Amino acid sequence: MLNETYVLSNGVRIPRLGLGTWFIDNDKAAEAVKQAVTVGYRHIDTAQAYGNEAGIGIGVRNCGVPREQIFITSKVAAEHKSYETATKSIDETLNTMGLSYLDMMIIHSPQPWAEVNQSENRYFEENRQVWKALEDALSAGKVRAIGVSNFLQEDIESLLEAVSVKPMVNQVLCHISNTPFSLIDYCQRNGIAVEAYSPVAHGEALKNAKMKELAEKYGVTVPQLCIRYDIQLGTIVIPKTANPTICVQTQNLILSFQMMIWKS
Numbered sequence: 078m079l080n081e082t083y084v085l086s087n088g089v090r091i092p093r094l095g096l097g098t099w100f101i102d103n104d105k106a107a108e109a110v111k112q113a114v115t116v117g118y119r120h121i122d123t124a125q126a127y128g129n130e131a132g133i134g135i136g137v138r139n140c141g142v143p144r145e146q147i148f149i150t151s152k153v154a155a156e157h158k159s160y161e162t163a164t165k166s167i168d169e170t171l172n173t174m175g176l177s178y179l180d181m182m183i184i185h186s187p188q189p190w191a192e193v194n195q196s197e198n199r200y201f202e203e204n205r206q207v208w209k210a211l212e213d214a215l216s217a218g219k220v221r222a223i224g225v226s227n228f229l230q231e232d233i234e235s236l237l238e239a240v241s242v243k244p245m246v247n248q249v250l251c252h253i254s255n256t257p258f259s260l261i262d263y264c265q266r267n268g269i270a271v272e273a274y275s276p277v278a279h280g281e282a283l284k285n286a287k288m289k290e291l292a293e294k295y296g297v298t299v300p301q302l303c304i305r306y307d308i309q310l311g312t313i314v315i316p317k318t319a320n321p322t323i324c325v326q327t328q329n330l331i332l333s334f335q336m337m338i339w340k341s
């Protein structure tokens with residue numbers, strides 16, 4: 078499973094399973110990366126907003142696996158909504174991580190966090206400016222792929238009207254009890270890979286009796302069931318765990334069963 082890759086629209090390969098690192102503290106991030114890489118992970122997802130880019134960078138540089146074998150994503154903070162601030166933040170990320178390039182940089186959210194679910198302003202023009210910063214970083218070789226996150230269809234359509242490079246991914250909330258089927262379908266029809274974040278519903282799935290029952294039926298753990306679900310939807314999946322034992326468990330079994338999925 079950890080060796081499986083997906084080819085993005087510009088030909089760059091991304092591992093289908095990555096390590097999410099939200100809520101992994103900066104001082105624990107290097108060790109989390111090292112342990113994940115030791116058990117086979119080759120894809121790490123961080124963000125400017127997570128405050129752990131420095132630790133992730135240390136982990137990547139010291140994990141014993143050549144840099145080019147690890148796919149690293151970070152995200153331009155949702156509050157950067159101009160060409161200048163986005164460009165500066167990409168350079169800061171590279172400096173903070175101590176890396177000469179990132180594999181992918183994505184816009185964290187179309188709206189600044191304080192306005193999510195509060196405002197109807199979708200920041201269409203501002204996101205085109207931020208996208209231009211990402212396109213320039215791509216041309217300059219600072220990043221190998223660029224994308225978006227939490228973008229609705231209307232946000233993507235607005236970008237596509239005005240930009241020269243299409244987003245290679247849209248990273249969205251996607252788990253068994255919250256699946257954006259029509260957005261996934263729209264992205265996939267347009268050659269935009271979907272990355273499923275919070276596949277275990279921030280850990281809530283572990284507490285759900287129905288999920289436990291289903292996992293038992295397939296002879297797997299609840300996280301394995303959750304990851305398998307997203308894989309079957311054709312997405313790239315980035316579960317978070319700070320626990321190396323769990324990392325080992327995760328790579329087993331995920332390909333060994335097939336679920337029935339009804340779209341509603």
Ligand SMILES: NC(=O)c1ccc[n+]([C@@H]2O[C@H](COP(=O)([O-])OP(=O)(O)OC[C@H]3O[C@@H](n4cnc5c(N)ncnc54)[C@H](OP(=O)(O)O)[C@@H]3O)[C@@H](O)[C@H]2O)c1
Nearest residue numbers: 097098099274275276277278279280300316317318319320
């Ligand atoms: N783009 C965005 O706006 C956005 C938003 C949210 C998340 N994300 C990304 O997606 C990643 C994952 O999402 P998330 O952190 O919200 O939650 P998640 O992956 O849905 O769930 C994480 C929780 O599940 C547990 N878990 C994971 N795998 C497990 C396993 N195999 N066995 C047992 N427990 C397991 C973890 O426990 P332990 O940690 O104790 O092991 C943790 O409590 C984030 O870290 C981040 O990289 C992106």
